[in-house]
Amino acid sequence: MTARAAIAAGCLGAMTLLASPDARAEQLIASMSNHRVTITPNYTGEELVLFGSIERDARTPANRSYDLVVTVSGPSATVVTWRKDRLLGVWINRESRVFDNVPSYLAVFANRPLTVIANAETLRRQRIGIANVPALQAQEAADDPFRAAFLRLKGERGLYRESANSVTFLTPTLFRTSIPLPADVPVGTYTVDIKAFAGGGVVTRAETAIEIVKIGFEQFVAEAARQHGAAYGLITTLFALMTGWFASVVFRRD
Amino acid sequence: MQIYLPIADLPVNIFLILAMGVAVGFISGMFGIGGGFLMTPLLIFIGISPAVAVASVPSHLAASSFSGALNYWRRGTVDPALALILLCGGIVGTGLGVWLFVVLRALGQLDLTVALSYVALLSIVGVLMLWESIRAIRRSRRGEPPIPRRPGSHGWILGLPFKLRFKRSKIFVSIIPVLLIGLLIGFVGAVMGIGGGFLLVPLLIYLLRVPTSTVIGTSMVLTLTTMASATIMHAATNHLVDAVLALILMIGGVIGAQFGTRAGQRMSSERLRFLLGLLILAVGMRFAVDLVVRPEDFFTIRELGPSQ
Structure with a gap:
């Protein structure tokens, strides 16, 4: 088992080496309007703005066009989903499912539909999109009602969102997106993962963080x-x- | 003006909460009750989770019952011995109630238990109170004198061992029913977020034959103790007491109570009991409707805590 893992790791290492000259061809620079959100008595939600640019250099193939995916994920938590059922005429919580290690906030913003940017396998490997959060990946039963309800309720509260047209390219390399935070946003450190795609693969990425604190x-x-x-x-x-x-x-x- | 509640984790309008405090305070002053059975449901209906509502309302009730108890104490209408034995039972009952609260929360059945308890308790008490007050109103219309309470009823309860003489109330009863009543009120209060005055006063009058002169003052001392200990125990075990919410409610409550007391003095006691019975029954029915009506959403999610 360990031997196989070692071989796999070796293969991955070799692939990274091969890919590296190309991956270094661009650089992603991004900045947030605010890295620290403070929850004060009159906090009712906020919208952050992310700006960035993809820097090309001499080795960059000319006329390369980019796609961009921004993933904002909040601190992970354990969440239980309950389903009400009728018992003796009264609706009560009967069945439940626990989701361990799911992000308390998850926003995935892109400039085009994710499936157009990259194929399903690449998205899964890069963990892009709500469907590709490991703890939320569909089990054998593809239409698990608890998972669907969890995603729907999180979505209704504005805590999970996926949008295919909220990253705007101002020029072919300069982009902007806004990150809405609802009123009941969980506190903690949020990671902002920005990935630039070209030709269906990741060419460069950057990471930054937002801190949401009660003060x-x-x-x-x-x-x-x-x-x-x-x-x-x-x-x-x-x-x-x-x-x-x-x-x-x-x-x-x- | 919006204010963010730190424990309920949600922004609310400060004037809405204050107005609710004043309204419930008015009603509690009018009927001489704590008003927890109204306040906790109101908070649940505006979107505060039942757990936070049940844990936060007791501190509001502690404030209003303390101000009431002080007034009654000055007038000498508190029976200290009776209050002491009641609150011994009350603190144990509160502890049991908080323990059950923790267990039910872990099982995911707290909201249901709170709702079912409200339906059962408020329907029964509401109907009994309505029935009794209608009969009293009819009697007074016909000009009949009110039926005097028959001495000697419930004799076996009062005749239990460990009898004690309560001088100020002029009764000689076993401490077993006194302890049990305290236990029941403490338990119910901790699970439902109520002071239990509307339950305690009839129990003291009909079961222990405590005279009306000392019954309200003594019951307020018990409410004060059970609610203060419920606040501390809920805070220590569940961390769900929202002090900001409680403080706004308290301020509204004590102001409203002053006006309510004046309004209550202008009404006959039968009519007051009739209105209170209606109110109690209405709150119970509201919970019943929510339980049997098909929910719009079958699913709910609850965060258990950060993943390790």
Whole structure:
């Protein structure tokens, strides 16, 4: 088993070497409008803008046209999907499926439909598209209702999106896309993976990150609740008692 | 004005929450109850998850019951001995309730249990209260005197061992039913996010024959203790208490309660009980409808935590 793995790794290494002169022919440069999104009391969602350019050099074949895919993925999480069923006239959660290690936010933006940019095998290997997240790949039953429901619900909340026309090429090498973040976006570090395709294969790629953080009071409260639960409960109770005492003094009727 | 709730993880309109606090406070002041059975469902209906609603409402109830308990204490209408024994049972009951809450959440059946409990409890209490108040209203229309409570009913309950004399309430009863009532109220409160006043007051009056002079003040002391301990236990185990949400509710609640008390004093007690019965039944029915109507979406997703 290990021997076979070693051979496979060796083959891959050789292929990378062969491919490298071509892969170095372009360079991808990208920049975000903002690398840090702060969730403050009045946060209701935000839209980030990604700008970038594909730099050619002397070895780049002339008249090469590019396709671009931007994948933004949030911190991964374990999610359970429940299905309601009728029991004695009442609708209750009956069956469930757990999805381990799925991104809490996933946005895939391209300038053309993914299937036109590259073939299914390349997309799967490059892990491009919602269908190619390892934990979400269709099992034997291709139409798994739990998986479909998970993707649909994530999509409805604006947390999973795939769009084939949201990367705009301003010139053949200069591109732009916007990344919408909904109001209930999960906090954490998001990776932004940018891949440039030409002729159905990846020619160059770049990676950057966005950090989504709660700051100030929001962060203080959320962290206190998680890490010092008992003390947090005690302080909340004391606040309640103070409010109650204050009210009884202010509105004293005797 | 939108405000982001740090634990519920969702932006809400601060004035909507404040208005809900005032409205529920008004009703609670009018009927002399905590109003948890209204507040928790209202929060669920505006999109806050049942778990966060059930865990956050108790601190709001602790605030309103503390201000009430202080007023009653000053007037000397709290029975300290009775309250102490009730709250011993209440704290144990709260602990059991929070434990069940954790278990049900892990099983994915918390929302259903909360809804079923609301349907069952509120329907029964609502119907009983309506029935009783209609009979009382009819009697007073016909000019008959109210039926005096028969002494000696429920004799076997009061005759259980470990009898104790509660001086201020002028009753001599076994502490077993007192502890059990406390236990029940604490348990139900922790699972449903209610203070349980609408359940506790009739139990104290009809089962233990606590006089009306001390019943409200004493029940408020129990509500205060069970709700304060529910807040601490929910915070320590489930981390679901939203202090920002609770604080807005508290402020609205104490303001609304002042106006409600004045409105309540202008109404006869039969009519008040009739209205309260209607309200309780309506909330129960609302949950029942949600349970039996075919859901628009059969699926729900819930994040269990970051993957390792």
